[in-house]
Amino acid sequence: MNTIKCSTCGHQNKEGTTICEKCGKPLDNDQQGTLLNMRYDGSSIRSKTKNRSIVDKIWNFFSSVKVGVTLIAIALVASALGTIYPQEMYIPQNVDPALHYRDQYGLSGQIYYQLGFHNLYNSWWYMVLIALIGISIFIVSIDRGVPLYKALKNQAIKRHPNFLKRQKLFGEYTAYQTEDKTRFINNLKKHRYKITEKDGHILAEKGRFSRWGPYVNHLGLIIFLLGTLFRFIPFMYVDDFVWVREGETAVIPSTSQQYYIKNEEFIFETYGNDDEDAIFEEALQNTSGPVPKHFETNAIIYEDVSKDVIGSEPELKEVKSGEIIVNEPLKINGLALYQDSYQLNEFQTMSFKLHETDDEAEEAIVEFTVDLTDPESEYVFDNGYRIELNRFYPEYELNNGEPRSVSNYPRNPGFVFFVYGPDIEEREASFLAIGQNIPSGDNQYKLSLTDFGVRDVSGLKVRKDLTLPIIGLGAFIFMIGVVQGMYWQHRRIWIHQATDRMYIACHTNKNWYGLTKEFEKLIDGTSFTMVRDQEKKNDV
């Protein structure tokens, strides 16, 4: 590494240093009196030195503030783009996204979809962008924070007069008394400046810690990003969902079939059924449908204590029971089950009777009930009649004229029954569904729906998030950094004692106005005049 030798004190400074580390003399040999760039206190920024290996080149790329700001700008634009149209997760679930975006938003919607902006925040390139920002923040912090820390820790008390002369706020004093200087120093102490002295030269400093604000801030961001990264670890983060029907027991996902949940009862209440709701009467009259008031699942959580192979009958032991209300989950082993959705009145049973087609009284010959969760294929009766359930469609739909089921769930059941009887030659077939009763021909007998039973289905969110404390901590540290850097300033005042005169120079990392005001108070009671703002050219 090349070094620069200071012409005054002979100290070997690292390449890239602009102010001598030892005596504070500006190393640029500038004679025009331009002000010094005080960034990083003139210390050498490592990345500004020569690129040597590929590692150095990558390092230097990321340590560039310009690169970091560009990355952040791109991320901002991309994030904004993602809000133009709804993301895929917010469009109706039963539509094809390719068609939905085109139909809803026209050509721009189609382009939006084809560019993949409908799933922007989970796209690989967006993640790469965020990760690159994280890398940039990390490297920038090391690359600038460390030299700055070293420079401020080892700063010289006695500075070269040229250093003082080239500060923004500078004053040169010839006629003054020793008391003036003492008084000035006392004022500095009163204003909580930390004074260090060497051979009559003085460095007064306060608020240095505010310089670490940006780095604390970056640390918070990095912890925050780490927290989001941990979401990919199943142990740290679970986001799943389970539907449970009343009276049924379902395996809780993401528990490796260890836990099961039984839905004892789903309770759904609406406004207006209670005396207390009388005050809402007027408001309720203005709404079209019932307004939900309360959702609740009474549930029991079981643990499978058998060590048997998956799929074999589980040996269930009750471990917990209680209510699941919207913001009051039932917790098990770090997992929380939240009330999320519901489906009311799914069919559970349907009862039918057989009667003669032309019997207006519809007197029942046989009656039977089909359990839709486990229908039998045949219903046999003592009086010689036999009814075969030949086809069962839980959620019936016509598909090219053919009936078929589109799901497992009896939301719209359809049945094909074959009726056999002593006075029926072969059999009589009929198709039944909600609002449909189609005989196969000129049937002598007819089946009619007499009754049905329903039950509710509760949708539960299965959540676990151990990353929240980490993300919270990151956000908290981030805020500390912001406050630290925003509400305090690093102010320094140097006094250089020459034989016949005294130089005073001031520096702050921000809020120059505040420093000037403070200086006015510092010279109170002394003969010192105000320091000159050398940036103001026309100042007299």
Added chain:
Amino acid sequence: MEKIELAKQKKQVKKRNRFIFRSAILVVLFGALVFAIVSNLTAEEEAAVDIKEQAPDFQLDRVANNEDEVESSLQLSDLEGKGVMLNFWATYCEPCEREMPYMEELYPKYKEQGVEIVAVSVDATELVIDKFVDHYNLSFPILHDKDSQVLDAYGIRPLPTTYFIDENGVVVDRVLGELSLERLEGYLQEIVPKGT
């Protein structure tokens, strides 16, 4: 002279340390980046059990065409030594319905070569499975995953999903979605046990 040498050596050490420091940090940071991307991509995967993994063992009741069999349930590990095509399906799933005849067509030929076809239905009721199997006259074993335990263990999302498992119980291929007759035959050939 000695002083210069010493300074040079010191510089070399410093340079090397810096190189190690920077490399280490870059490796960690880019490692985190790769982890994030890979995790994100696999999170979108639609089944938990992956190729080259051991297929989790399970046991389920046989339904439908079970009349002349003695055993009423089937355990995957009992089929060790045979190639296994494990098909997750349901009667209401149209693509499943389309590939069933292909499976039935190839079943006798590959059964002879030591490949078993096992179809796990996730239907809610046995009745619909019985009627379906009757209609298509299927002869390979049909299992009923009534409580979705195996579905959960395999993390299956789309139907059909088909696993091709070799004689050691290791997943050779995984197909999310429908299979054509030709592709099905190609996959079946891959899991014919080596000994035969």
